[in-house]
Amino acid sequence: MPDILSIARARHTAKAYDPARKIAAPLIEQLRELVRLAPSSINSQPWHFAVASTDEGKARIAKAAHGLHAYNAPKILNASHVFVLCTRHTLTDAHLEAIVEQEARDGRYPDAQARQIRRESLLGYADLHRYTRRDAQAWMEKQTYIALGFLLLGAAALELDATPIEGFDHAVLNRELGLPAKGFTATTIVPLGYRGADDFNASLPKSRLSAQVLFSDL
Numbered sequence: 378m379p380d381i382l383s384i385a386r387a388r389h390t391a392k393a394y395d396p397a398r399k400i401a402a403p404l405i406e407q408l409r410e411l412v413r414l415a416p417s418s419i420n421s422q423p424w425h426f427a428v429a430s431t432d433e434g435k436a437r438i439a440k441a442a443h444g445l446h447a448y449n450a451p452k453i454l455n456a457s458h459v460f461v462l463c464t465r466h467t468l469t470d471a472h473l474e475a476i477v478e479q480e481a482r483d484g485r486y487p488d489a490q491a492r493q494i495r496r497e498s499l500l501g502y503a504d505l506h507r508y509t510r511r512d513a514q515a516w517m518e519k520q521t522y523i524a525l526g527f528l529l530l531g532a533a534a535l536e537l538d539a540t541p542i543e544g545f546d547h548a549v550l551n552r553e554l555g556l557p558a559k560g561f562t563a564t565t566i567v568p569l570g571y572r573g574a575d576d577f578n579a580s581l582p583k584s585r586l587s588a589q590v591l592f593s594d595l
């Protein structure tokens with residue numbers, strides 16, 4: 378069995394990449410499948426993943442790392458691959474119907490009644506966020522962060538380095554990737570690859586609040 382704690386302790390946020398080292402295609406395939414398999418509330422999957430493997434693609438993403446965020450640009454440019462995790466800006470009925478349709482195709486409903494019950498439950502929860510709590514956008518972004526967690530731990534398990542990035546100009550990246558027209562906005566950028574010799578974070582000790590502070594046992 379893989380030692381999950383060793384993986385969690387060994388991973389860190391890479392601050393610099395070796396531009397000469399590329400991730401092998403089968404590993405990238407595993408990471409793509411991993412984010413596709415991430416769980417989400419009511420199986421809403423309100424996300425889209427843009428993956429850059431070319432210098433041109435990475436340069437387009439790096440345009441969003443300017444000004445205050447300029448320190449993140451070399452990570453994006455020098456990494457082997459860069460994932461952009463995007464979130465729907467509207468929870469549409471069409472998307473919800475597509476989820477039900479996919480679940481039907483995947484064989485999750487024994488009959489039409491089961492499908493209808495599921496459909497009503499899905500719409501009920503969607504309406505709770507769209508119209509009662511009116512937090513649909515924030516709620517959808519929470520789901521995308523679950524995919525981020527999957528990606529970070531998965532990358533570490535594959536002995537790849539990764540950098541979760543929230544420090545970028547969202548408006549610039551949205552425009553550069555044409556995301557609004559597709560119904561999405563950028564949530565996080567994740568460069569992936571192999572750390573460079575100048576990755577100062579690799580040798581720093583990990584720092585976390587103590588278990589005593591973080592847990593209460595009931």
Ligand SMILES: Cc1cc2nc3c(=O)[nH]c(=O)nc-3n(C[C@H](O)[C@H](O)[C@H](O)COP(=O)(O)O)c2cc1C
Pocket residue numbers: 388389390391392449540541542543544545565578583
């Ligand atoms: C959602 C998220 C956004 C982050 N944004 C950035 C960023 O823009 N640039 C950066 O260098 N690190 C960023 N970090 C890295 C955190 O600072 C780092 O995860 C934290 O200090 C814990 O260190 P570790 O990941 O090395 O264990 C981000 C982390 C997360 C989870």
